[in-house]
Amino acid sequence: MSTLLQALSLSAGYNAALVAIGAALLGIAAGFVGSFLFLRKRALVSDAIAHATLPGVGVAFLVMVALGGSGRSLPGLLAGAALTAALGLLAVDWIARRTRLAEDAAIGAVLSVFFGTGIVLLTVIQTLSAGKQAGLKDFLLGSTAGMLMVDAVVIAAGGLIALALALIMRRPMILVAFDAEFAAATGWNLRRIDMAMMGLVLAVTVIGLKVVGLILIVALIIIPPAAARFWTERADHLALIAGGIGGVAGYVGTGISAAAPDLPAGAVIVLVCATIFTLSLLAAPVRGVLAALIRRRRFQIRVHLRQGLLAMARQEPIFDPLTLAVLRRRGLIRSDGVPTEAGRAEAARTRRDELRWEIARAMHRDDPAVASYDGLTPIDALLTADQIAEIDRRIPPASGVTG
Amino acid sequence: MGAEFVQLSLTPILIGTLSAIACALPGNFLVLRRQALIGDAISHVVLPGIVLAFLVTGSVGTWPMMLGAAAAATVAVGLIEAVRRLGGIEPGAAMGVVFTTLFALGVLLLEQSDTSRVHLDVQHALYGSLESLIWFDAEGWASLVDPVALAGLPPELFRIAAVAALVCLLTAIFWRPLKIATFDEGFAATLGIPTAALGLGLVMTAAVAAVAAFDAVGSIIAIAMFICPPAAARLMTQRLESQIWWSVLFAVVSAVAGYVLAGYGPLWLGGQDAVSAAGMIATVSGLILALAARFGPHRARQGRVRRDDPQPQSR
Structure with missing residues (x-):
């Protein structure tokens, strides 16, 4: 527990603090950017993007080795990842637009095929650099062990840039998410905005590869907005809350994983x-x-109370156990089911309310206040005293309820 | 093409082919029902299912793994439905929430438990190890009739053969209701077909196929087998019957060509070691899909004029 507190208070060592800050920034960016994807109902496109990064990592490694480098430079690997992820994104878009396959089939095909090609490249690299660990497998499930200062800076800076771009583009992205046709009619280029949104998702995915890995990074893009949706009805708040959730998850998650061994x-x-x-x-x-x-x-x-009172007013027997319990708890009937004084008065009031409603609905057919009749709301909560007096004048005297 | 082929390549090719067929058959219906990503979700949750089964029983035998994975698939389908209904979240995001969470749980359990005794690690779970499923006891083609050598066949072969047979059988038995429910669920319901149960049964069948294929190709590349052959087949024909046959053909070609390219391709190019067979199978299936998407006779949506089509001449 104390190691966890240490990690969370950034005092568990320089490297752990670096990782925690990087992961928090990554989480904020992923949650914020993911919100627009979530609202656009295309959350799983991020899954295709994430898996499509793998061949890029392999190609980038091979190219860098061919150019005489060690092949482990994070910016280089991430650039390669971004390249094939963009290819994968274009492939999904092309399949969904130009063939009769639906987008879900396109996503599944692209993610599995690109991943398979990536695995082929990884085995090629394994045989080329026999003995030397290329460390590329870390990109599958992420690894924070042995992260360098420069890696953390790349992640943090990338997260900040993605966040800033998302802030700039939030208006059109929200517009397109809620009413694509309206957005198109007011002159926004739908495809360009969608592509820009996917570009941001791609950026976040690529940045997150090192920490979370390509299989689980979609979780950071999808889960925070889905969780944030429970707390708000407003799109701009959604993005902020999702960013917060992502940030907390990144920070706390790295803290917990640093506190004990074997916690990836x-x-x-x-x-x-x-x-x-x-x-x-x-x-x-x-x-x-x-x-x-x-x-x-x-x-x-409320329904049982109302119906019970109406039954009491009509002197009908009540059998429903819930109705009896509700009436008894409010002291409207005695335990043997006989109405109390208060119960009789309340029943009479309810009966009068129902009568008033009947007349009101006949009188004001077009009045929205009357049209909202739900059989539960007392009429004096909606109409003015004058209106009710007018209604009362029309109640036939035979029903003679007072009070 | 002698003893070495029988010993090293015959069983992996058979296992790969049977896996591809077992996945492609339910995949046809998943693709048509726009549930392609259910295959994605299921094959991700196979991992936690297998790890849990291993933790409970302490073995990686056939039955614990099958049951664990089937249970995980059921739980996943239930959770997706619960998140979708209770949370009012669209199905894609609900799936994303559930399968990533379960997969993360599987990874965590796997890292926490001692699986050094058995062949169960994250890499294996992701992309399988088709190459390791060799037939040690084989000494040549004659071993195919030698009961002693046959007893040494890898157990994965029998497992996937049984599952492939089961999937074929189920597809044949439920052909009519499946076909009707896939194309017109409302009509199927009026005929008295229990569409909800049928849909769940399809998902469960896919889960069983995913578990069986998991040995050979791992969880991610199983997705390629679910989606690519049926998707390519869908672009070749308008009829479900011929789509099924096309998908089986594409699955077999992907598996065989993928394995051969992975095993012998590097040798032809002057390399020494084989590359990942599972990865190559997925790559080949993707190439087939790409060709079908570019040249397939029924690639375009109906009722929509393609931009590169010549305009009909009016006179």
Whole structure:
């Protein structure tokens, strides 16, 4: 536990602090950029992009070795990754637009084929540099061990640039996500904006390769926006919250992974993300599952209360156990089911409210306030005292309810 | 093409081919139902399933692995559905949330547990080890009729053969309802076909195929076998029957050509060591798909004029 606290307070050593800051920035950028992809409902395109980076890493290594380098320069490898990821993205786009295959088939085909080609290249590299570990397998699942200062700076700077570009382009991206036809009609070039958005996703993916790895980086792009969606109804807030969640996950995840052996950073970061997602799913105030359950229960009780009171007013017997329980708890009936004084008064009031509603609906057919009749809301919550007086004048005297 | 071929290449080629067929058959329906990425999700969650099964039983036998992976696939499908419904999240993102989380869990469990005794590591899980499935006891073609040598065939061969046979059988049995439900789910429901159960059954079949193929090609390249041959076949024909046959043909060609290119290609080019057979199989299937997408007779959507089509002459 103390090692975890050390890692989280950036005092576990220079390298650990570097990794934590880099991962946090990466998480912020990924969550922010991913939000637009999420809103555009194309989250899984990022999966194709991520897997398509692998052959690029291999090619870049081979090229750098052929040019006489060691082949391990991170910027070089990432440039290669970006190149084939862009190819993969274009391939998905081409297949989905120009053939009758749907985008999901295109995504699956591109991600698996590019990955397969990447694996072929990795085995080629293995045989070429027999004995020497090229360390390219770290790109599969990420590795924070032995990360260099220059690597962390590349990751942090890349994250910041992607974040800045996403901030600049947020308006058109939100517009396209919500109403693509409107955006096109107002003169935005849809394909260009989509491609720019994918370009940002690509940038974040490539930056994240070293820390999280190409198989799990999509989690950092997809999960934070999905979790953030529970907390807000506004697109700009969504992006900010998602960025925050991603940042926390990156920071805490690297901290936990540094605190114990055999805890791979990428997997731990993703699991922290998933924990935040699960908590949001359950406990978010409006869209969460708990909130929905409570809302449903309250609604149920209101319906049973109303129907029970109406039944009491009509002197009908009540059998439903929930209705009886609701009425009893509010002191409207006694435990043997006989209405109390308060219960009789409340039943009469409900009966009058129902009568008023009937007349109001006949009188004001076009009034939106009346059209919102749901059988639960008391009429005096919607109409003015004058209107209600007018309604009361039309109640036939036979029903004679007072009070 | 003698004893060495039988010993080193025959069983991997057979296993690769059977894996490709077992995956391509359900893949046809997944692609048509726009559920191609379910194959993606399932093959990712095979890893946690197998790791859990290993942790529980302590072995990497056929049945624990099959059951663990099938259980993981069921859990994944249930979770995706739960996230989609409870959270109001679109299916693609729901899938992304669930399968990455389960995969991360699998990686974590694998790193935490002691799997040094058995052949189970992350690299193997990702892209398999087709080359290692050799037939030690074979001494030549004559071994094919030698009961002693036959007993030494890798158990993976029997596993994938059984699964391929099961998949073929299921496809044949459920052909009509599957076909109707795939093209018109509403009509299928009015005929009394239990479409939800059928859809789940299809996903489960795909999961079983993914587990069996997992040995040979790992989880990511199994996705290529699910999607590429059926997708290419879809661009060749309008009829489901012929699409199935095309996809089987493409699957077999990918597996055989991929293995041969990986094993002997580097030798032809003057190299010494083989490259990853699984990776090469995926690459070949991708090339086939690329050719089909460029030249396939039914590549374009119907009812839409392609830009490079000559305009119909009006007079």
